[in-house]
Amino acid sequence: MPDWSYRTIFRPLLFRLSAERARDFTLHAMGLISKLPGGSLLIRTLGHMESYPILESKMSAVHIKYPVGVSGALDIHGSAPRALAQFGLGFMEIGPVTLHPVSSNMSIRREVSNEALLYPTPYANDGVDVVEERLKDRRNYPLPLMIRTRHTSASTPVEALEEQQQLIERLSPYADALYLDVIDRGWTLEETVCYCEDAARMAHSINKDFPVFIYVTLDCPQQWLEQLAARADFHLLQGMVIGEAIHTADGDLIGKEGKALSLERVRLVREIAGDSLIIVAAGGVHEPLDALELMDAGANYVQLHSGLVYSGPGLPKRINEAIIYKRIESADHEPLPLRNGHFQHSIDAAALMKLPSFWQGWGWMWLLGLGMVIGGILAWIIAATSVVLPYDIRFLGIGRESMENLNERLLPFMSHDRVTLAGTMISIGILYAQLARYGLGKGLHWSKTALFISCLVGFSSFFLYLGYGYFDPLHGLVAILLLPMFILSMRTKANRPSLDPPNLVNDRSWRLAQWGQLMFVSLGSALAVGGITISFIGVTDVFVATDLAYLCTTPEFLAMYNERLVPLIAHDRAGFGGALFSNALVLLTIALWGINQGQRWLWWTLLAGGMPGFIAGFSVHAVIGYTDFWHLLPAYFACVLYVLGLIFLYPYLMSGRRITRKKDPFGRLQAP
Incomplete structure (x- = not known):
């Protein structure tokens, strides 16, 4: 409690x-x-x-x-x-x-x-x-x-x-x-x-x-x-x-x-x-x-x-x-x-003031985060244009035209999966880079734990791509490039207490922050459940009822036309679920352990880390016309938690330069 x-x-x-x-x-x-x-x-x-x-x-x-x-x-x-x-x-x-x-x-x-x-x-x-x-x-x-x-x-x-x-x-x-x-x-x-x-x-x-x-x-x-x-x-x-x-x-x-x-x-x-x-x-x-x-x-x-x-x-x-x-x-x-x-x-x-240098460990995690951001941007561009890559076409044995002729909504549907995955990748990259700079870079133990758990899940989720026998060479290459960065980053010694002034009083900003923390803990928990659910569906049924209603087809019809089409879609869904779960874990850990007064960087991190995922999700659904209310209801709920969390946390995390009447034992200004 x-x-x-x-x-x-x-x-x-x-x-x-x-x-x-x-x-x-x-x-x-x-x-x-x-x-x-x-x-x-x-x-x-x-x-x-x-x-x-x-x-x-x-x-x-x-x-x-x-x-x-x-x-x-x-x-x-x-x-x-x-x-x-x-x-x-x-x-x-x-x-x-x-x-x-x-x-x-x-x-x-x-x-x-x-x-x-x-x-x-x-x-x-x-x-x-x-x-x-x-x-x-x-x-x-x-x-x-x-x-x-x-x-x-x-x-x-x-x-x-x-x-x-x-x-x-x-x-x-x-x-x-x-x-x-x-x-x-x-x-x-x-x-x-x-x-x-x-x-x-x-x-x-x-x-x-x-x-x-x-x-x-x-x-x-x-x-x-x-x-x-x-x-x-x-x-x-x-x-x-x-x-x-x-x-x-x-x-x-x-x-x-x-x-x-x-x-x-x-x-x-x-x-x-x-x-x-x-x-x-x-x-x-x-x-x-x-x-x-x-x-x-x-x-x-x-x-x-x-x-x-x-x-x-x-x-x-x-x-x-x-x-x-x-x-x-x-x-x-x-x-x-x-x-x-x-x-x-x-x-x-x-x-205690001597912090790890860039190449002692935390810099590698920052580069990993940067790589995730760049990879997510490239994946977004591809998903919003050509959608499928040459190796996807080789795996299917059919081209874009055949897919469009089969079902005009098939490529937009695949684009929606891939754009949301790209947005999630960018969000993860921002969170990783910020935690590397301000968490690992300051030797904070909780940040190393958060990154370790999230990265371990993220790299492990790569094997979900194989659930239907489809190996994605691009994802495999990215994993090979990023894994050494993760390993090198874990060399960083994270055993220092925070050198930032802590909260001392139960003032209004602290009380509001408890609501903000609740919002982000709830958001992280909801995203974790969502990630697990999507991954499970991706390696089992692949589609939910609203997906089939949007496509106006059945999995059996798609499999009859091309037996590799459903495995390709399953690979996208399982990959997105794994990435969402990884994202949820790092967000949940931040919400549980990282909320401290005056941590401006953390508020900006939460703001910047959440926006790509929500923008990707809502924009692609609007563009392709997949706007079923019940399908998007979890995203609406998550967005409300996200916005409320940022509002409630703002006074607490952004405090530190207020002009007030009284100083605490640290010489820091406090509320009257």
């Missing part, structure tokens, strides 16, 4: 349900998909979060792949941990976990205007027995687990410590780190500090390297927080988690407004405790800009909750991309140490 489907389709539908039903339905659906064969791969493919060393870190002794985690209260019943792990998250909180279940007979409420969730029963959970049983199958939890333990409300410190001992003993075999949820308004500060240290000693007696963090509520009184940060023994306690909930008379409020408090608390703790303390901030992260501001204030990691509900499951990826860009932008040739000394990578900005 990526953002382009969540924001446009699923969120409006889910928000018609109660918050609890929507949450349970979504998590159970994602959990079910992740358990199917290939389900996790599907979720990961739709999101395509790439991993880079500059994102990796150590949270004490725990290796963290991404600096973004997820709150345990979001999936309190553990319905979809494996699915959530595919979103670009680096760790997962489990909890709160109490010794006995805490149930609620009141429903969770949304406050959409404030982008908040109200949980009427604090610390609701299934209890340690259920959680322990769930955690036994660690395969469902591929991320590092931060287990948050909580004593029963109204317990004395002694009673709470006894509960913590049982919780730690039972849950430590499954935990990578422990969050001690310690703040109890009924205790004194001295009791709280002693309780934290005693619980930490318990954990370390089980595992001396076990990282232990204090978990404090977002609305923890400032005086308490100051004293706790100053007096706690951080040799025993490795860090602090600034929580996500604000306690109210109606329950725990978790939402966007929590960011202000979170920033204030993070700055305070960082100032008092210094750089040695690890800080996890969990409140109010709804946009990448929120995460960057919290990290600028002193947080090492962020955790998500309400942000995933209101912004969408693509939020972790967007945050990771923003962090990558900022770290690269601020790096030089010296190692870049982050706070607490637990993370240190040498980011060689010069090496």
